[in-house]
Amino acid sequence: QKEVEQDPGPLSVPEGAIVSLNCTYSNSAFQYFMWYRQYSRKGPELLMYTYSSGNKEDGRFTAQVDKSSKYISLFIRDSQPSDSATYLCAMSEGAQKLVFGQGTRLTINP
Amino acid sequence: DGGITQSPKYLFRKEGQNVTLSCEQNLNHDAMYWYRQDPGQGLRLIYYSQIVNDFQKGDIAEGYSVSREKKESFPLTVTSAQKNPTAFYLCASSISADNTEAFFGQGTRLTVV
Numbered sequence: 488q489k490e491v492e493q494d495p496g497p498l499s500v501p502e503g504a505i506v507s508l509n510c511t512y513s514n515s516a517f518q519y520f521m522w523y524r525q526y527s528r529k530g531p532e533l534l535m536y537t538y539s540s541g542n543k544e545d546g547r548f549t550a551q552v553d554k555s556s557k558y559i560s561l562f563i564r565d566s567q568p569s570d571s572a573t574y575l576c577a578m579s580e581g582a583q584k585l586v587f588g589q590g591t592r593l594t595i596n597p
Numbered sequence: 598d599g600g601i602t603q604s605p606k607y608l609f610r611k612e613g614q615n616v617t618l619s620c621e622q623n624l625n626h627d628a629m630y631w632y633r634q635d636p637g638q639g640l641r642l643i644y645y646s647q648i649v650n651d652f653q654k655g656d657i658a659e660g661y662s663v664s665r666e667k668k669e670s671f672p673l674t675v676t677s678a679q680k681n682p683t684a685f686y687l688c689a690s691s692i693s694a695d696n697t698e699a700f701f702g703q704g705t706r707l708t709v710v
Binding site: 491523 | 603639640642700702
């Protein structure tokens, strides 16, 4: 079993829809949770960085962490074609290496 | 502009040759990392360095080598011992090893011909 599980998709939704992206994990020691956006042939770009459980909002993006369920989510409101990319979740115990999910390929259709 | 610069963007290598990928950062970050990304897979850690003149193996270090002689530079050598080197290589840095908020370069696509 992988330490971090993420549905690779692909996920295709119409413009303006609310998108929900998710990851589950098995290591209860993870404390730091990140979401990266990666456009084709580019490096990942850090979108959201959260510590422990709770919600964090930044514009159209909301990250949620539920440590009791070992489940994290990224919500994108009012999705735009420019949001089409691969979204990677990543997490760590702290002073340790990041563990990445497989990435979910998302397409927003105009 | 502050950031992480990887070069070259595309690299072709003949089988049996060593090749070195460059990574430079001007963010004054202590920690630097090398990841490999294959289609349909997440990023896998090759090597990381917490401070100058120090580095540790990651999950898939076999066939790779690194050096960290300067704070801003962390080159990766893909040796002939790496059985399947064709991949997208990503360099990242963070303020310190205690801070895993990592920032990435734009990557180098290595193809063995």
